[in-house]
Amino acid sequence: MSVPGNLNTAPPPSSFDGDDAFYEESRWQKLRRKLIEEPLIPLGCALTCWALYEATKSMRSGDKHRTNRMFRRRIYAQGFTIIAMVAGSAYWENDRSKRKEFGELSEEKRKREKRDAWIRELEVRDEEEQELRKVRDRMVLGGRAEKKGVSEEEARRLEKGGSIRSATEDGEGRGLQGPILRAVRQLWEKRG
Template sequence: MNPNSAPLPSSFDENADFYNESRSQKLFRRIREEPLIPLGCGVTVWAIVGATRSMRKGDHKMTNLFFRRRLYAQAFTLAALVAGNLYWQKDRKKRKEYEKLVEEKERQEKRDRWLRELEMRDDEEKEFKARLARRIRGGDEEKEGNTKGVTEMVKDKVEETKKSIERK
């Protein structure tokens, strides 16, 4: 493996909050990362409002001037967007990889829980069949004077299974 192909270290590697953030936290983080984009959007809105006011006043010269400013502000915003996207691309890629790993880990944990549940049910069923076989052969339980019938054993087993499922 080429040692130069490894991804560069990120400033977010040790920051677990970077990977576990809400929508508002993400918005504020993105604004801090790329402050020129909201600035460009604000200037664009300012230019549109100025153009609207000058149109109402009937000042065609100022209207054209504000529309030119709007065009420049939009071009600036678009350039800031592209530059920011290129700059932060590696961290976004790393974030997607991390999210895939987290999803895979959760899927594996769910699968492991399901397998444990199946193993528990299998063990309970084997235990039940063994008790039933001992009961039918006249095993230890009858010798001790236990007079439960097979139907009562089945009812007890159903209740035990319900309780074990409720605990989970």
């Protein structure tokens, strides 16, 4: 809600995406964790690569028996890797479900905190707008009183209420006998 004459023209906040207060696991940290959790899978991959390398070496040298033996080892290593993946998946399933649940809870908490911060910001902006509205209303009331020529006592009451005094008034509250008006009268008289 915007008040005419509002100094706060910034739009209300939509999100706080720049907030990096929450810990997020990087790719390298995730890879390291996976290697520690399931070390047999990388071992099976390494054995498969070694068997393929040895098979290509034996093919170049022309040793058919060694080539066949290395291809069999490659198949065994791939089977070992698949079994390690299935067994590790079954073993770590409970942990993965807990990690997923924890991730969902932390995401929900982060969203809730973001929403609460957004609501607090809106409340602060609303309070600022209400204060600006009060100041504007006092200024309008003071201006109306000056135009109507209210008595000195009413003008002082308005000033104590927080209205802003006219630029034509001096400090003693003499109404339209302020220093600016006197200076304008002097200039007008010199002209004529």
